[in-house]
Each structure stands twice: as C-alpha cells, then as structure tokens.
Amino acid sequence: MATVDTAVRFNKFNSLKLEHGETSWSQKFEVGLYSAVTVQAQVLCLDGAASGQCIMRWLDEDGKKVIDSTDGFSITNKWAKKTATFEVPEGAVKCIFALKNTDSTKEINVACAMAEAGEIASAFDPSLASQVSLLNAQGLYTGIVSANQVIAGILQSLDGKAYFDLEKPEIVMQGKDATWKASPDNPLRLEDGEGEFIGGLVRLPDGRMAVITSVLGSAEDLDGGFAYIGKAEETRGAGIHFEREGHSFSLRDGLYGLKAGGFAIYIDGLRRAEWFETGAFTIYGLEGGQGRLQLLASGSTSISDAEGQNRLQIFADDVMSVKDGSGKDRLQLVQDGQAYISDTINIRYWQDSSGTFIQSPDLRNAIGADNTGPYYIKNNVKTYF
Numbered sequence: 001m002a003t004v005d006t007a008v009r010f011n012k013f014n015s016l017k018l019e020h021g022e023t024s025w026s027q028k029f030e031v032g033l034y035s036a037v038t039v040q041a042q043v044l045c046l047d048g049a050a051s052g053q054c055i056m057r058w059l060d061e062d063g064k065k066v067i068d069s070t071d072g073f074s075i076t077n078k079w080a081k082k083t084a085t086f087e088v089p090e091g092a093v094k095c096i097f098a099l100k101n102t103d104s105t106k107e108i109n110v111a112c113a114m115a116e117a118g119e120i121a122s123a124f125d126p127s128l129a130s131q132v133s134l135l136n137a138q139g140l141y142t143g144i145v146s147a148n149q150v151i152a153g154i155l156q157s158l159d160g161k162a163y164f165d166l167e168k169p170e171i172v173m174q175g176k177d178a179t180w181k182a183s184p185d186n187p188l189r190l191e192d193g194e195g196e197f198i199g200g201l202v203r204l205p206d207g208r209m210a211v212i213t214s215v216l217g218s219a220e221d222l223d224g225g226f227a228y229i230g231k232a233e234e235t236r237g238a239g240i241h242f243e244r245e246g247h248s249f250s251l252r253d254g255l256y257g258l259k260a261g262g263f264a265i266y267i268d269g270l271r272r273a274e275w276f277e278t279g280a281f282t283i284y285g286l287e288g289g290q291g292r293l294q295l296l297a298s299g300s301t302s303i304s305d306a307e308g309q310n311r312l313q314i315f316a317d318d319v320m321s322v323k324d325g326s327g328k329d330r331l332q333l334v335q336d337g338q339a340y341i342s343d344t345i346n347i348r349y350w351q352d353s354s355g356t357f358i359q360s361p362d363l364r365n366a367i368g369a370d371n372t373g374p375y376y377i378k379n380n381v382k383t384y385f
Contacts, residue, residue: 010042010079010111018101018108025098028059029115032093039097040083040121041113043075050075050103052110054084058092066092075108083121 002024005017018024031037039054052073058066071084088095097115101108112124156163161174170183178198181189187209189200199213248268262276274282278297285292290308295301299316305325313321322331324344332340341349349358355370359377366377375384 005109008044008046008109010044013111015042015044015109015111016099016113018099018110020101020103020105020107023055023098023100024110025057026096026113026115028094028096030093031058031088031095031117034088034117036085036087036119037095037097037115037117038083038085038119038121039113039115040081040124041099042079042111043073043082043099044079044109044111045075045077045103045106046109047106048077050101050106050108052082052108053100053102054082055098055100056084056086057096057098058089059094059096060091061093063094072102075103079111081121085119085121 002019002022003017005015008015008017016024037056039056041054043052052075054071054073056069058069060066067089069086069089071086073082073084099110099113114124116122116125154163154165154167162172164171168183170181173180177193179191179193179195181191181200183189186200186202189202190198192198197212199211201209201211204210248266262274264271264275265273270284270286272284274280274284276297279295280297281295282291283293284290285306290304290306291302292306293301293303301312301314302310303312304310307325309323309325309327310321311323311325313323317335318333319335320331320333321329324330326344328342328344329340330342332338332342334340336353338352339350340347343361346361346363347359348361349356351357355368357366357368359366364377364379368375368377373384375382377383
C-alpha cells in the first residue's frame, strides 16, 4: 500500500513509496482547452534499477473514460526527473494521471509529481503539484492545499486520529484519553476513551446552546473537591455527585433502574433518603440499608428500627399499630374506636363499642365496664358493682 515516506525526501519534500505493482492516482483536473499536458516526477529506487510507468486517463464530460495514454521510464538508485507529454484526445474534458511501479519485486519512491498544460516541463511548483496531488487509500500526498481545491470528503492525518469531515462538517482530534470534536451544532464536544460524553458546548433539543460537563473541580488535581454530573454508579441513575476530603454527597435521579421514577440522596455512599414519583418517601438511618421512616403512596406511615422491624405503623384508614422488637403488636388503634394493649403474649386492655376491659396476666381476674355498668371478674366469675 502506498505510504508517505518522511525519511526519503527530495529536497524538503516527502516522497511517496510505491510497492511493486502498485499505482497511485491524482485528482481530476480540467484539460478541455488544452492541446497537450506534460507530467513530471522525481523517481528513485533504493535497491537499484527498477521500472515505472506514467498513466494518463482521459475523461469525457460525464466522467467516463475516453482512453488511457501511457509512457514507461527506468529508475536508478539516484533521484532523477522523469517527464512525459501527452496530446489531449478528442472528447476529453478532464483527466487524472497515475504513477505506477511496474517492477515485480522492488519498491520505488516518487516525489514532486506535477502536471501542467503544454509540452514543456517547467520547474517544480508546489501550487501546481497541489492541483494534481497524488491520492492513495491512506489519504493525500501533496505540497500545499488551497480551499478551492477541496470539493468534498475527509481531510485526515496519517494515523487517522485527526480529521476534518467536509460533508458534515466536523473536526475531530483523538488523544489517548479523550477525543475533541467540533461542528456547527456542537461547537465543542469532549469524549473519553470509550466514547462517553465528558463535556462541552452543545446544542440542546430545544435549540439552546449550553455548557455541559460531567465533572466540575476547584483545582486541576481535584484536590479541593469536585462534583460530577451523570451516572453516579452504573445502575444508580443520573444525578450530581460531590466529593471533598474523603466524604461524598450525591443527588441521584432514577432509582436503581426501577420503572417508577424517583430521586435519592446519598452521603458517603450510603442511601439516606428517597422520593418516588408515586408520592412515597423514605428516610434511612446512619448505617444506610433499612428504611427508618417511610411515607407510602397509599398515605400510610411507618417507622422502623435498625433491623428493619416496623415499630410504628399508621395506616390511611385510621388504624395504628405499635410493635415491639419481635414484631408483636403492643398497642393497636383499630377502626370503629377499638383499641388494644398487649403484653408479649396476651391482650391486657381493650376498648370497643361494647365497653372497656383490663385483665390480669393469668387472664382469671379483670375489671371493666359495659353498657350495663361497671364489673369485676374474679376467678373467671363476673360480678357487677
């Protein structure tokens, strides 16, 4: 494959290395008013004698080939100027020329290739060489590029890490850790090595221009603290994350990929509060993990201990329950005015529409009042006062 050889130069100009049997073509140029065209190039073979060929392809107004004209030349291990003059055939309005290595084993170098009108080879002129610059699969071999010579396509560096796409248009420069892009819609866009957006000056969907970044710092080394916007962690949604002196604070939108949207606060990596779009709300303890206060979408409220056990529940239907650490109800306020107080095993006090009742731990003795009047129970015998 033809490559630009910066080590083998003619004067100050790079050469183009052609492998055996390889051909490199120029750009199109106008010849409709010319009677003849002269091609010249400096040629060299570092390995000794070789052979080459100049090919002139004539094109009609539709860009179709009229005919190819050729002229061969010999090559030595010293730079030598080769020229070839071709008459413009009938019907040709444009042409492209090529230099071909016709040797079967050796590489050759060519430099300062140029075409011009007439039958005399003039002194080398970089501006004329630019008009008929040699092209290969890797890019452009030329002297000077002027704006009126570039019609469309991509201008690209040899390593492919910097290019100008004239069709989009877009300018791109790729580094080891970041890529810089510029276009009319996104005047400045920075991406990391994986192609993920870092920041820049971009156009929003509503047409406004905005400076957007994923990381904001107070110093180049971020030692004074920093914040980044985006995905705080891979599955924990977009938001804002702050860090300073080993401590962190996060605001995250979208909870763990749940279908129901939400918003969360994290401190030092521990979840401390959550809001869901359903209206639910949770506050977590210092250790994170279990929710300590929950306001549910149904209107219920729950307070839990560090083990996650509900200790107080208030339901939307006016029912309330206070539980001990084992989860047993110790106080219940039920619908229709009912209330219960229990020990670890039995109900010791209850109240409902029929009356009030308090009983002993052995359930044999009690005191109460109903619609008939006050009473006491001794050894399971009920007696009214």
